[in-house]
Amino acid sequence: MDPEPSNPSQTNDNDKEKINLALRISIFEGTLAVFINQLFGGVYLTGYFLWMGASPFLIGLFGSIPSLASALQILPLLFAHRLNSRKQLIVPLMWIARTGIATFALFPILKGGLFLSYAMYMYIQIAGAISSPLWQSWMADLVPKHSIGSYFGLRNFVLGVVQIPAMFIAGIVLDALGENTKGFSVLFLLAGLAGFLNGYLLKIQHEPVYRIRESSIGPVTSFKLLMHNKQFKNLMLSFAIWYFAVGFGSVYINVMLLKEIQFSYLQVSILNAVAMFIGTLFQPFWGKAGDKYGFQNFLKMCIWVQAFLILFWGLTPKSFLYVFLLQIFIGIFVTAGSSQLIFYTLMYIAPADLRTEAFSIFNSFSNIALTLGSLISGIIVSSLSNFGFKVFYLNVTSIRLTMFISFCLRILAAYTMSKADLGSARKVPFFELVRESFTTAIIPWMRSWTNIWRKSK
DSSP states (O other): OOOOTTOGGGSOHHHHHHHHHHHHHHHHHHHHHHHHHHHSSHHHHHHHHHHTTOOHHHHHHHHHHHHHHHGGGGGGGGTGGGOSOSHHHHHHHHHHHHHGGGGGGTGGGSTTHHHHHHHHHHHHHHHHHHHHHHHHHHHHHHSOGGGHHHHHHHHHHHHHHHHHHHHHHHHHHHHHHOSSHHHHHHHHHHHHHHHHHHHHHHHHSOOOOOOOOSSOOHHHHHHHHHHTSHHHHHHHHHHHHHHHHHHHHHTTHHHIIIIISOOOHHHHHHHHHHHHHHHHHHHHHHHHHHHHHOHHHHHHHHHHHHHHHHHHHHTOOSOHHHHHHHHHHHIIIIIIIIHHHHHHHHHHHSOGGGHHHHHHHHHHHHHHHHHHHHHHHHHHHHHTTTOEEEETTEEEEHHHHHHHHHHHHHHHHHHHHHHSOOOOOOOOOHHHHHHHIIIIIIHHHHHHHHHHHHHHO
8 A cells, every 4th residue: 555645754755846846736726716716706796696687585595505515525425436536526627617607707698697607606616515525635645744734824824815805806896897797707707717727726736646445435334434533523523513503693794784783895894804814814823833732722712712702793882893803803713713723623633544534524514504503593583583672782683692592502512522532632821822823933934935935936
């Protein structure tokens, strides 16, 4: 059997060079991916469907497609054993999906364009869902285990630097050209071009030897085998509760800010950019800390903080400064913290011979729980549309009620997780960690990134 590609001591110089080049390519591939996501996603894509004449029902369908598609991440277990490599499936699926974004520029002039746009959007989401666990397995084999946090801290920092200006570029294009055929066409043609380059980078990126089975063990058998792994079992069961709670309380945050707090779209965009910016700065912080001390304790700490953040959302007054400060904490503990530490922890504890299965099952169950939480939350908000009473300054509406319920569910999930064995990790006081990370990790990391950037030129 071939040696483990992710162990540097077992690779020769040629393999190391291939891996190092692949890791650099992955950073550039990722920057193109976030650029695409900012041009083709969020408020701009919602605006496109509204402009195309989508009804409220179709807008609701549009919002549910990503979560429903993500639940399909369990499908690769049915055919992964037939692949000679993960790239064999990932490259054609994602190359067509991301380049195909350019077709959205044509749909407005075609008969049945709205239907075609929904069909293409669904393909893009399904292609991403099927590719995701295979890509995560690919990266888990590619990134040396001792530097998972450091590498992804670097990668996510660069992606965050690109993400923020890309968001404003999209806004500038639409403001300059208008929400019309010209404005949306330019936006989606740019995204499609970036998608073509993104697919090419995936094609040339090195993939370590793919460990395949002689036959498929299927989702049920995979699940049973993984449940024998105590750490994976604890992580998945804890996060099934957690993602249900997150879906339950997070759906209506922007609705609350726009309708109840009455912030403008510009104010909401600025607030979202604050969380993205702070999260970008702290990406290497958690990655470096996790590599040195272990990811598990930091994940548990960030989950506790995130649990209380939904309570603070529910108590939000009509104050821009209040939400601004809240977004700073979200950037540190959610965007850069728990969102990334979940992935790092899973990469670290997933069994080497069941990595694709582990990512598929974890992601599928998480998205199913997230979707269920969102649906039940929507039912409550719709059923209690006239619900409301005042406590001091706070008008408790059905939206805020879902946030308070979510807080209780998150506390339950955080408590369950704090007691769970997610692997050994060295404990360190938080303020000591902050001081050490910025003096011995962040500054040297920024210097090393500068050197890497110079060499790449």
